[in-house]
Amino acid sequence: METGVSARTSRLSSRLRLAGILVIIGLIIEILSFLWDHPLTFMGFLVIGCAFLGLGIVLFLWTLVTLGKAEPSA
């Protein structure tokens, strides 16, 4: 029982980390896209930056749905 909770917590942590890293990459791409005023930076933001942002957000929401059940209080 305790092992199951611990495994779930570990999976939760690793998914939150991954979601966070994906969103951070998306946000960094967004910041970089503002350095040049060119159609390619717009496309870079839209295609690459938004993809990372979207993946991170979806992974976070997916984590909430699948692993985010309230843990029994000790």
Add this chain to the structure above:
Amino acid sequence: MTPLAILIVFLVVTILLIAVIVAMPGVTRTQGGKVLAFLALFLLPAIAGWSGFDQHMERAKTTQFCLSCHIMEPWGRSLYVDDKNYLPAWHFQNNRVPRDHACFTCHTNYTMYGDFKAKIRGFHHVWAQYVTGPKLPIRLYEPYNNRECLHCHGAARVFLENPIHSAQIDDLRSNTTSCLTSGCHDTIHNTGHLDEVKFWKPE
């Protein structure tokens, strides 16, 4: 502080908040940590993404952006032709359109979501520029709509009191007769003749 600077500060703060979650995912076991995770991994990135898109859309309206593709260079040069018969040049040089948004002012539809439709076409332009190659000669997708002219001129006294305009005002408003009809305002960018004209040099 400019809107862009505010947005960048917002993005940096969001990154820092996410970094807390990445470094210490255990904080999400507390109520406050759950709220932080929701803000940092959902709400703030969603706002950041939308704000970034909005910022890019605004930047895409600038003259500099439109002329950043090499193929548009002659159209940019045509804005400096020293001849008042060149309609875009005359508008540009006399601030009848904002110089920093010169292209977008005349080449968009003033209908609801018109600028979004224009941006969808913009994506097609990027695709054509880098993948399929532009179709030459460059033409508008559809004949120039008088609405773009009448948006500013339509209610102007000097326009309405001009007998040539007033005689055919209904045709102009319904787009039956183009403002660019031969014999009227028919000298537009004329990029094929830029070697034969003088250019205005702003001081």
